[in-house]
Amino acid sequence: MKFNENYLKLKESYLFSDIARRVNAFAAAHPDKKVLRMGIGDVTLPLAPAVVEAMQKAVAEMGDKATFRGYGPEQGYDFLREAVRADYARRGVTLAADEIFVSDGAKSDVGNILDLFDVSNAVLIPDPVYPVYVDTNVMAGRRVLFADATRENGFLPMPDEKVEADIIYLCSPNNPTGAAYSVEQLRRWVEYANARGAVILYDAAYERFVAEQGLARSIFEVEGAKTCAIEFCSLSKTAGFTGTRCGYTVVPHALKRGGISCNKLWLRRQTTKFNGVAYIVQRGAEAVFTPAGQAQIEANLAVYRRNAQRLSACLDDLGIFYTGGKNSPYIWMQCPGGMDSWKFFDYLLEEANVVGTPGSGFGKNGEGFFRLTAFASEEATEEAAGRIRKLLGR
Numbered sequence: 001m002k003f004n005e006n007y008l009k010l011k012e013s014y015l016f017s018d019i020a021r022r023v024n025a026f027a028a029a030h031p032d033k034k035v036l037r038m039g040i041g042d043v044t045l046p047l048a049p050a051v052v053e054a055m056q057k058a059v060a061e062m063g064d065k066a067t068f069r070g071y072g073p074e075q076g077y078d079f080l081r082e083a084v085r086a087d088y089a090r091r092g093v094t095l096a097a098d099e100i101f102v103s104d105g106a107k108s109d110v111g112n113i114l115d116l117f118d119v120s121n122a123v124l125i126p127d128p129v130y131p132v133y134v135d136t137n138v139m140a141g142r143r144v145l146f147a148d149a150t151r152e153n154g155f156l157p158m159p160d161e162k163v164e165a166d167i168i169y170l171c172s173p174n175n176p177t178g179a180a181y182s183v184e185q186l187r188r189w190v191e192y193a194n195a196r197g198a199v200i201l202y203d204a205a206y207e208r209f210v211a212e213q214g215l216a217r218s219i220f221e222v223e224g225a226k227t228c229a230i231e232f233c234s235l236s237k238t239a240g241f242t243g244t245r246c247g248y249t250v251v252p253h254a255l256k257r258g259g260i261s262c263n264k265l266w267l268r269r270q271t272t273k274f275n276g277v278a279y280i281v282q283r284g285a286e287a288v289f290t291p292a293g294q295a296q297i298e299a300n301l302a303v304y305r306r307n308a309q310r311l312s313a314c315l316d317d318l319g320i321f322y323t324g325g326k327n328s329p330y331i332w333m334q335c336p337g338g339m340d341s342w343k344f345f346d347y348l349l350e351e352a353n354v355v356g357t358p359g360s361g362f363g364k365n366g367e368g369f370f371r372l373t374a375f376a377s378e379e380a381t382e383e384a385a386g387r388i389r390k391l392l393g394r
């Protein structure tokens with residue numbers, strides 16, 4: 001017996017444990033200081049009442065012989081696929097219900113989709129980005145190329161004709177930089193992928209945060225994307241489902257290579273290795289797309305948007321370069337005074353008792369940058385912005 005030794009090639013991730021260790025040491029040495037955590041990558045507001053009500057009703061159905069349900073369709077119940085299809089239609093994107101696959105979240109699908117692709121494919125991944133893309137490809141033993149996201153390109157790398165990529169990851173709005181592609185910019189990626197016969201894996205986990213005109217919420221807003229893109233969506237950040245678990249992935253029928261349908265392969269993969277999302281959770285997810293559910297999740301998103309605005313306004317006043325904030329719960333700021341990411345982490349913790357995330361933890365181009373998040377309470381965010389203003393404004 002031999003293990004998959006690709007796992008030994010994974011870099012240990014010490015980022016969040018290092019942060020916790022430094023914060024705990026600081027708190028132990030200064031029990032009188034109130035530490036504000038602006039580094040959280042998880043939502044903090046509860047599920048919408050419409051979602052809770054729908055799930056309670058579903059629980060009751062499951063407890064009644066007349067309405068009990070056992071195994072469901074692996075790719076999701078029709079009621080939810082139809083609700084997602086109608087949501088896309090309202091935004092001008094026409095999909096068939098069987099192009100939508102309900103999942104237990106974007107992270108699982110982003111990793112699992114790799115089952116469909118040969119190990120010889122070259123993968124292009126932006127740097128810095130959500131670490132799951134790199135790690136899942138390293139586990140499979142696939143070659144990874146990086147697309148540099150830097151201050152110069154506004155943290156939005158564009159296709160380079162000289163780079164021969166087969167699988168391309170795009171995350172927009174991006175975690176950690178908050179930068180979001182316009183429809184026009186995505187058009188260039190779609191042209192590049194179609195010309196090469198490559199596939200784009202488009203992570204739209206933060207699509208609901210897009211506020212500005214001209215920016216894309218879906219890659220399918222670009223004509224031609226259906227022949228080259230798969231889109232991953234999640235209710236985690238948009239509707240507070242991080243602990244409830246539901247997302248959906250769009251695999252268009254038009255995505256084919258060598259006459260093979262990607263949609264058919266994914267259906268085969270999911271029906272073989274996945275048992276679907278709990279009926280109760282899918283009923284909760286369906287409620288997100290009702291008028292009441294939409295209004296309720298928008299009220300929560302408005303809180304996060306106001307928090308992002310508070311942090312952005314503070315950096316604007318200080319004249320510090322940053323991306324994100326407007327179309328994302330993340331603010332990606334340049335560390336002041338040429339500090340590196342960890343130096344600034346310690347400085348902010350010790351002098352302002354505010355915790356963020358060092359950018360270097362998301363890739364080499366993250367060095368010298370720092371991520372703040374809008375997921376804390378309004379009170380804590382207001383106070384943190386005030387402390388940052390005071391510390392860096394002097």
Ligand SMILES: *Cc1c(COP(=O)(O)O)cnc(C)c1O
Nearest residue numbers: 105106107130175205234236247
């Ligand atoms: C949080 C996050 C996800 C995870 O979504 P789940 O649906 O909770 O698995 C996916 N992609 C990015 C970029 C994220 O930040």
